[in-house]
């Protein structure tokens with residue numbers, strides 16, 4: 499067996515990861531909580547081939563650019579090292595959603611790559627170890643390994659910083675309606691953003707309060723308490739963007755349309771719909787709502803001229819092997 503295909507979903511964080519205590523190992527400054535996004539996925543096939551003299555990456559049907567290939571090669575080096583693999587690989591990967599536009603494509607990409615590369619080598623590992631390995635490629639990828647609502651533990655060592663399911667996917671039927679404002683690739687990727695987070699005076703305060711917010715969001719999910727959930731999720735997103743805007747160099751991911759949508763979401767909530775917003779490192783607005791209110795939220799957002807597209811996802815499964823040979 500030397501070929502395997504894996505599928506992984508991106509995730510949206512309710513308590514954000516921004517900044518590392520160790521950049522090389524991607525050990526985060528704070529723990530985070532997310533939900534996987536069903537319907538959106540990366541599918542990746544890895545074939546280990548001892549006859550190759552370098553790794554070859556095809557992304558969305560095209561030969562990958564140098565930077566993307568380098569990052570994948572570095573990640574495969576970690577996997578080769580861990581499993582004593584002496585071969586290069588052919589990797590083909592595709593997303594069924596826009597890449598690099600605030601829908602964490604690196605999370606699903608590195609989760610799928612990790613799971614496919616391990617399975618193609620004929621090895622099996624615990625979910626916990628798969629999560630730590632995925633984390634080395636992209637921090638948030640650790641959260642795309644387990645299913646449902648996921649917590650990623652901040653820790654001082656590689657082995658202890660992993661993600662696990664906090665609540666199963668059917669615990670609470672939340673829907674993410676992603677209002678896509680721009681599909682353009684973001685100018686500053688999150689790896690550079692994590693590195694500059696500490697240049698903001700606000701980062702230490704954000705990190706100091708993260709554990710408390712994480713407890714509050716987990717309690718709100720446990721009790722399916724939307725008002726409490728909405729308050730902490732919007733606050734945590736605002737805090738991360740405040741850090742981004744006050745870093746050196748400053749990072750402004752919000753566009754005018756992002757702000758207009760945030761105001762619209764707050765208004766919809768004041769009008770009685772159970773919806774709140776959160777934004778990752780991009781301008782698109784993730785409108786998180788209770789499934790019963792999703793239709794009404796969708797209709798309200800469809801009528802706005804500022805959105806290019808609406809992408810709808812429910813709570814998704816963890817990374818899975820879909821074939822191996």
Ligand code: PMV
Pocket residue numbers: 510511513514515516530602604605636637638639688689692778779
């Ligand atoms: O995994 P990375 O390095 O792409 O970082 C993701 C950071 C955010 O998406 C902005 C926040 C998060 O917790 O997902």
